[in-house]
Amino acid sequence: MKWNAKWIRPVADTGDAAPVYGKTFRLPGEIREAKLFLTALGVYEAELNGKRVGDFVLAPGWTTYGKRLQYQEYDITDLLDKENRITVTVGKGWYRTHLMSYNGSAYQQELCARPAGLLAQIVITYQDGHQETIITDESWQVSEGPVRFSEIYDGEIYDASVSPALDQETVCFDGPFETLIPQQGEKITEQERVSGARLIMTPKGETVIDFGQEITGYVESTLDAAAGEILDLSFAEVLDKDGNFYTENYRGAKAMYRYICRNGHQTYKPRLTFWGFRYIRVNRFPGGTQKALPECFTAIAVHSDLKRTGYLSCSSQKLNRLFDNIIWGQKGNFLDVPTDCPQRDERFGWTGDAQAFVRTACLNYDVEKFFTKWLADMAADQRENGYIGHVIPDYVYSSAASAAWGDAATICPWEVYKAYGSKKILENQFSCMCKWVDYITSTTTTPDLWTGGRHYGDWLGLDAPSGSYKGSSREDFIASAFYAHSASLVIKAGKALGRDVSSYEALYRRIVDAFRKAYPEYLTQTECVLAAHFRLAPDCQAAADQLARMVKDCGTRLQTGFVGTPYLLHVLSDYGYGELAYSLLLREEYPSWLYPVTKGATTVWEHWDGIMEDGGFWSADMNSFNHYAYGAVADWVYGVAAGILPLEDAPGYRRVRIAPLPDARLDWLKASLSTRHGRICSQWKKQDDMWRYEITTPVEADVVIDGKTHHVTPGTWCFYSKI
Helix, strand or coil: CCCCCCEEEECCCCCCCCEEEEEEEECCCCEEEEEEEEEECCEEEEEECCEECCCCCCECCCCCCCCCEEEEEEECHHHCCCEEEEEEEEECHHHHCCCHHHCCCHHHHHHHCCCCCEEEEEEEEECCCCEEEEECCCCCEEEECCEEEEECCCEEEEECCCCCCCCEEEEEECCCCCCEEECCCCCEEEEEEEECCEEEECCCCCEEEEEEEEEEEEEEEEEEECCCCEEEEEEECEECCCCCEECHHHCCCCCEEEEECCCEEEEECCCCCCEEEEEEEEEECCCCHHHCCHHHEEEEEEEECCEECEEEEECCHHHHHHHHHHHHHHHHHEECEECCCCCCCCCCCEHHHHHHHHHHHHHHEECHHHHHHHHHHHHHHCCCCCCCCCECCCCCCCCCCCCCCCCHHHHHHHHHHHHHCCCHHHHHHHHHHHHHHHHHHHHCCCCCCCCCCCCCCCECCCCCCCCCCECCCCHHHHHHHHHHHHHHHHHHHHHHHCCCCHHHHHHHHHHHHHHHHHCCCCCCHHHHHHHHHCCCCCCHHHHHHHHHHHHHHCCCCCCCCCCCHHHHHHHHHHCCCHHHHHHHHHCCCCCCCCHHHHCCCCCCCCCCCCECCCCCECCCCCCCCCCHHHHHHHHHHHHHHCCEEECCCCCCCCCEEECCCCCCCCCEEEEEEEECCEEEEEEEEEECCEEEEEEEECCCEEEEECCEEEEECCEEEEEEEEC
């Protein structure tokens, strides 16, 4: 893209009000085609002749702005007339919002200080073939608009009585050109619309609307009002144990919505910010809050425009609710970057959460393009010494990387490659993968192990010492295990690309040998899980046996955190404890995947007991009710319970292994997965005293029933085994 346009900003800063830029222009002839190329330092919404341009919400998205700023291309042919007016509103967005949890970031402070810059270029091709270009320059006008305040955490104030006068001058400035890239990731769009489900009058006398589902997005309000009347809303994920509106877990995020009405019937929805919520509290409403009815409000889910590929269902309604919660958790947190949570003063692209969930993410949705963009930001943010940040885009700027978080650099591209079969992701990320392993090698205090660092450990492990967020698994143990795992993935990726990885093969052998000498015993469930799953134990079966004993000895309970949980059921089923794995999956008491379901969860929680058994909360400072990481259990359901796995030498499901593992506590289970090579379906159900399996495969498959392998060709096949 050749840019002739200039970056423009208001001569006078508009403060909290979002500036509206505009230009009128006339077309002298009939046009064949017209394209608009657009980006901003913030988030923008464009209109042409009063109609919205495109459906991209929160454009240009969130990237590592110092190195990568996306621009979008729109076909505006059908929006043009002889006389035209284009307007673009620019909000603060991620670019110029103070990222509350880490306000100490000098880089973010620098971005916040920058102006609400705009860059636009319209290329018009007339019927006779000649072209005209309309660009942002000093001829554009600007003024304050109806968006009086808008930013990511604190929400929005909109005054419907304000019309942008476009009577002030703009000035050109040296905005970024060298960092501009065409749209790489999936666009963010409006998705599901959820009507207000019920009206609640709380014990405190609050008027609350329950949408019945936690979403990420915003609220569309429809009402009748007199000019100057105010609609004021607050947002919450849950009610407290007394049934009152609860917002303490939003921490510093004000999460407000204030709409100053014009006269008459009107509908409004914000488009420059978003909230994570299930409930809204109506603080003010035209004519009084008693007139606020559920039908006045519609919640609009907003997330990256991903294609659904995987579906799970079974005879247990509580498990089905869990499956739905995992989907909603992914949708709510896959908003341009894989955020940890969408509601409080954080919403960062935490690498630890992403690597834990990436395999499930690739099963539920087609996320190849989504991760390609996010991983490109990871590579851009990677330091020269190979350090990978705790979040991407990296605004935390820690002095040291953390095991399992930084290992997203190797785990995520490898899982995306396995899911879709394209080597492009490995080609893009291979240097980043190698540099990450080299970083560990260069910073450890013990050769061939990873020691001396600062890590998150087994974050939120239930065996944590009192007062700690970290589990009891040894941090150096976890770090060294992931060191080995990342080295093994570099080897696999290098071989897929035809690269020489002999030095990493030698390194891997040394790590395994050093690990076995340093850690002959395993002290926690997570340590057993990692030793067996990463094939580091000299006897993996013995490690799995120990894990099974630990699980049973504490009452068939898991004690793992973010590091151990994604692999826990896999280790049990891989080594002959499938029934025990199901016992953990089907457990309803705390701690378990189904415990939040019994408490009314509609997404996956950050803590197993975000709402405790007595109705109280785990904490106020760190208690998200939409935190997708533990939803990683779905990959066990797809890959083990339903048994759908790509063969190691056939990434992208070119050939598959289907080895279902039924359990008598379920009457039936079904999984379907759309792949690059067609749709795979695996289902089993009880039929008298038999299990009946029905397998549909578009590719050659090895179907394993009761340990016996059947090689099948594309088609639908039925098998039976005794219960």
